[in-house]
Amino acid sequence: MTDKLAHEETLDPANWSEVRSMGHRMMDDVMNDLSSIRSRPVWKRIPDAAKASLNIPVPREPQSLESVYDEFRKNVEPYALGNRHPSFWGWVIGSGTPTGVLGDMLASAMNTNASGFEQSSAYVEAQVINWFKSLMGFPEEATGLLVSSGSAGNLTSLTVARDAMLPDALNDGLFSLGKRACVYASDEVHNSVDKAVGVLGLGRSSLRRIATKDDFTIDVDALRAAIEKDKREGAIPICVVGTAGTVATGAIDDLSSLADICQENGLWYHVDGAFGAIAALSDELRPRLKGIERADSLAFDLHKWLYVNFDAGCVLVRRPDAQLHSFSIPASYLSTLHGGIATGPLRYGEMGVDLSRGFRALKAWLSFKTYGFDKYARLVDQNVAQAQFLAELVEAHDNLELVAPVPLNVVCFRYVAKNLSDSALDELNERILVRLQEDGLAVPSGVRIRGKLALRVANVNHRSRREDFAALVENTVRLGQEMTKKP
Numbered sequence: 361m362t363d364k365l366a367h368e369e370t371l372d373p374a375n376w377s378e379v380r381s382m383g384h385r386m387m388d389d390v391m392n393d394l395s396s397i398r399s400r401p402v403w404k405r406i407p408d409a410a411k412a413s414l415n416i417p418v419p420r421e422p423q424s425l426e427s428v429y430d431e432f433r434k435n436v437e438p439y440a441l442g443n444r445h446p447s448f449w450g451w452v453i454g455s456g457t458p459t460g461v462l463g464d465m466l467a468s469a470m471n472t473n474a475s476g477f478e479q480s481s482a483y484v485e486a487q488v489i490n491w492f493k494s495l496m497g498f499p500e501e502a503t504g505l506l507v508s509s510g511s512a513g514n515l516t517s518l519t520v521a522r523d524a525m526l527p528d529a530l531n532d533g534l535f536s537l538g539k540r541a542c543v544y545a546s547d548e549v550h551n552s553v554d555k556a557v558g559v560l561g562l563g564r565s566s567l568r569r570i571a572t573k574d575d576f577t578i579d580v581d582a583l584r585a586a587i588e589k590d591k592r593e594g595a596i597p598i599c600v601v602g603t604a605g606t607v608a609t610g611a612i613d614d615l616s617s618l619a620d621i622c623q624e625n626g627l628w629y630h631v632d633g634a635f636g637a638i639a640a641l642s643d644e645l646r647p648r649l650k651g652i653e654r655a656d657s658l659a660f661d662l663h664k665w666l667y668v669n670f671d672a673g674c675v676l677v678r679r680p681d682a683q684l685h686s687f688s689i690p691a692s693y694l695s696t697l698h699g700g701i702a703t704g705p706l707r708y709g710e711m712g713v714d715l716s717r718g719f720r721a722l723k724a725w726l727s728f729k730t731y732g733f734d735k736y737a738r739l740v741d742q743n744v745a746q747a748q749f750l751a752e753l754v755e756a757h758d759n760l761e762l763v764a765p766v767p768l769n770v771v772c773f774r775y776v777a778k779n780l781s782d783s784a785l786d787e788l789n790e791r792i793l794v795r796l797q798e799d800g801l802a803v804p805s806g807v808r809i810r811g812k813l814a815l816r817v818a819n820v821n822h823r824s825r826r827e828d829f830a831a832l833v834e835n836t837v838r839l840g841q842e843m844t845k846k847p
């Protein structure tokens with residue numbers, strides 16, 4: 361046994377100056393890449409050789425950091441998703457910032473487990489959460505947690521909702537109810553809510569999808585009727601999910617009416633504000649979110665419209681004891697002491713599913729303090745104004761049409777040509793979309809709006825300029841005309 365200790369090893373370098381100089385080189389490359397991102401294609405297909413380099417047997421022997429880094433430069437970095445680029449507007453994927461890169465590096469260097477206890481990370485996280493309580497109109501005593509995503513935020517919130525509304529279910533399981541417990545949302549709700557009700561054992565069919573109006577917001581009369589019907593039939597309504605910024609078109613539900621309905625019926629009120637809740641930063645846009653401050657729980661992302669580097673989302677819960685009720689379970693190996701590290705009021709490991717957690721709060725704290733929230737408010741306004749600009753270009757062109765209203769930062773449009781059937785137009789627009797991406801020109805994503813295939817631009821990009829949207833319109837029209845030209 362002592363033989364094994366004759367030459368003790370470590371993963372630290374024998375020569376720190378080597379790893380230090382590699383670090384400097386990497387940081388130079390990172391900043392060069394970010395500052396020149398505009399001059400490169402948005403997206404490139406991954407060559408077979410690069411894929412093959414990522415399908416090798418288990419590496420047993422060491423290799424120099426420099427040579428592995430060379431492989432990264434050759435086979436990994438160039439084939440990114442593309443969301444750092446000013447012409448990327450697919451799905452809803454934030455662009456990140458150089459400050460966020462540094463924040464991630466510093467967090468990784470501290471390498472803390474941000475589960476709570478008496479350490480700085482807990483107070484940094486509390487600081488960030490307190491800023492959001494203030495920005496979103498939540499009371500001081502509300503609790504909150506940084507999570508990995510909007511999906512995790514919705515799951516965390518709906519867990520808390522389930523346990524607050526069905527006190528016996530937490531210990532005895534849902535079967536002890538003998539009845540169906542129902543969650544209500546519009547038919548435009550994000551599928552992470554379907555995922556959550558499935559994971560929570562409520563059953564996906566217990567998510568009642570309420571019809572939307574022409575503006576893609578929930579029909580509140582239909583919602584009232586659905587709740588009444590379920591009550592009459594012996595089901596238990598527990599929660600309404602309002603959406604602040606639907607994923608397809610950016611529609612904002614009537615959040616005040618939903619709050620009223622929840623109040624009247626004694627239901628938990630959750631708002632999925634993945635990107636749309638961030639409009640609360642803007643004086644001009646905030647009135648449209650009226651009612652969000654009445655939510656029992658709110659989930660939103662930092663990695664979408666706050667441009668924080670992946671990944672980061674946030675949950676706020678109004679009732680101070682509700683989050684701990686769902687997630688805190690006494691265990692001697694986690695118990696607090698009268699002094700030392702295991703003290704402190706902040707118990708983030710007991711407010712969600714993760715016990716061990718990275719220091720997500722640091723990149724957010726570093727970014728928010730460095731840029732200041734007024735700048736974020738201006739960028740949010742800018743993204744909305746750019747969406748309006750794009751919508752105007754679309755409306756002004758005979759070969760383009762808007763497929764949905766543009767209430768926020770999402771534009772859904774398509775190429776149209778005379779004498780083409782709806783299905784031919786769907787096919788044509790898909791071909792245009794694929795060519796835009798494959799030619800590395802721009803990345804909208806696809807969506808079906810009331811059955812029509814559309815190009816969808818979700819603008820959560822602080823690098824985009826007006827000219828980028830003008831170029832998107834030009835390229836869409838050019839491709840559409842080429843593809844419909846008679847031979």
Ligand SMILES: *Cc1c(COP(=O)(O)O)cnc(C)c1O
Pocket residue numbers: 452508509510511512550552603605606607632633634635661673
């Ligand atoms: C993106 C989005 C989600 C999911 O958030 P992730 O961070 O991607 O998990 C949920 N709801 C809405 C409205 C979204 O736009």
